[in-house]
Amino acid sequence: MNDIIAQLRENVIQGRMTRDDEGIDDTLTGPGVVELTQMALDNKLPVKDIIADGLTAGMEIVGEKFNAREYYVPDMLASAEAVSEAMDILKPHLKAADLAMKGNFAIVTVKGDIHDIGKNIVAILLKGAGYEVFDLGIDVPTDKIIDYVRENKPDFLGLSALLTTTMLVMGEIIEALKSEGLRESVKVLIGGAAVSKEFAREIGADAYCADGFEAVRVLDSYQAS
Amino acid sequence: MLIVGEKINASIKSVGQALLSKDEAFLINLAKDQVDAGADFIDVNAGVGGGSRENAITTMEWLINHVQRAVDKPLCIDSDDPAVLKAALNQYVGETVMINSVDAEPARLDAIGPLAAERGALLVALVMKEGGIPRTVEERLEAADAIMTRLTRLGVREDQIYFDPLVLPISVDTGQGLVTLKTIEQIKARYPSAKTIMGLSNISFGLPSRGIVNRSFFLMAAAAGLDAAILNPLDKQLMSLVKVANMLSNRDPMCRGFIRAYRKGLISD
Numbered sequence: 347m348n349d350i351i352a353q354l355r356e357n358v359i360q361g362r363m364t365r366d367d368e369g370i371d372d373t374l375t376g377p378g379v380v381e382l383t384q385m386a387l388d389n390k391l392p393v394k395d396i397i398a399d400g401l402t403a404g405m406e407i408v409g410e411k412f413n414a415r416e417y418y419v420p421d422m423l424a425s426a427e428a429v430s431e432a433m434d435i436l437k438p439h440l441k442a443a444d445l446a447m448k449g450n451f452a453i454v455t456v457k458g459d460i461h462d463i464g465k466n467i468v469a470i471l472l473k474g475a476g477y478e479v480f481d482l483g484i485d486v487p488t489d490k491i492i493d494y495v496r497e498n499k500p501d502f503l504g505l506s507a508l509l510t511t512t513m514l515v516m517g518e519i520i521e522a523l524k525s526e527g528l529r530e531s532v533k534v535l536i537g538g539a540a541v542s543k544e545f546a547r548e549i550g551a552d553a554y555c556a557d558g559f560e561a562v563r564v565l566d567s568y569q570a571s
Numbered sequence: 572m573l574i575v576g577e578k579i580n581a582s583i584k585s586v587g588q589a590l591l592s593k594d595e596a597f598l599i600n601l602a603k604d605q606v607d608a609g610a611d612f613i614d615v616n617a618g619v620g621g622g623s624r625e626n627a628i629t630t631m632e633w634l635i636n637h638v639q640r641a642v643d644k645p646l647c648i649d650s651d652d653p654a655v656l657k658a659a660l661n662q663y664v665g666e667t668v669m670i671n672s673v674d675a676e677p678a679r680l681d682a683i684g685p686l687a688a689e690r691g692a693l694l695v696a697l698v699m700k701e702g703g704i705p706r707t708v709e710e711r712l713e714a715a716d717a718i719m720t721r722l723t724r725l726g727v728r729e730d731q732i733y734f735d736p737l738v739l740p741i742s743v744d745t746g747q748g749l750v751t752l753k754t755i756e757q758i759k760a761r762y763p764s765a766k767t768i769m770g771l772s773n774i775s776f777g778l779p780s781r782g783i784v785n786r787s788f789f790l791m792a793a794a795a796g797l798d799a800a801i802l803n804p805l806d807k808q809l810m811s812l813v814k815v816a817n818m819l820s821n822r823d824p825m826c827r828g829f830i831r832a833y834r835k836g837l838i839s840d
Binding site: 415418419420423460461462463466467484485509510511514539540 | 581582587618619622651699701702703704739740742743745776777778779
């Protein structure tokens, strides 16, 4: 592997956004994710490799460490924010490299629910994983969500609810998508403290995601199929 | 420090199950255990009745009836739905009661405020407006102002109001601990008769060793003037800290509460 890309991967794992960031273990010095991404572009390294072997490979390790409880939310967020920043730098170069974002993902916290922390974590992880993320906000009425899907045709719709009261709205949204003839046009993923795999099945969602890393895995599995 | 025991909440799996199967023995035990551990109020949250308001109301009435017969501590009636709260208060026996909760949304204040005024109930008020949880002290104080103005107009006394300053995880924003603490201080300065209350566990979301983070934050909040906490009274370490906090913040004359708790073996050093 190219040395710059290998360094990029290590810096993603350390959540080092820039050269003056001490990173998670305070073991690395020199350029961080932002500088290394720019250096990789300046050295005409393939954008595909920068993303796959640098950013994505790094985030995969971060995900493993998070699942193993070696990393915690602040660690994971540091890496995700760094990768998200790198994707912003790379975005203008995707087309020339014959690459595209992996799909459009609209994410929203449902009507009656104002919790946004989980939603924001999922959004930043998906952005870092190469999805175009559209955050529709919190406490969004069902008809606004339906209008958005009709007009913008996102590939994926992520619904978030933390409360036992508001999780019921997710079922209403799926029913509304059906009655508007939009259900087949979009994959619906749900997440949040109150919901579960069983609940996703009950209301006819395509998937339940326990956390942001699972959301990335689920979406990537749709890419493969 | 007023302690509200948080364990009877439908969003806890075993409790949700007990409510569904009408297992009153399980719920009564949970109430008794919390009272024995030193809770001053027992929070009762009966869930949403699977989406049916009627069901939510009958479940809440059933729960209150059983818990009130088993323990002689007052309850904190916990629901988002004014209709559930109203039915619950009709069912409730006794003068002292807490309602959980309102926020600055005018419709909710207008629906629930009169219930609190009529009953003289203590009322938990989250300092947030529509459009999400405010990230800054200033926005939270604006919400507190809006709540205070509207509630007093509806006949609720300042000393009935328990403001929840809101606790957000520091794992996603390290400034949030201080935001909560400063909100408590400011509310106490602006409304000397009003009280403050908060839950503890949110602060440590996403971090390791959550227990020590929660307990430390509780102590800091007590120093900032916190009056009440919604917590798990079965957590012995936390309950010994409640005694310590009372003593260190000059709420335990002659340190008697602390020493008494020590003699009972309730203080873990």
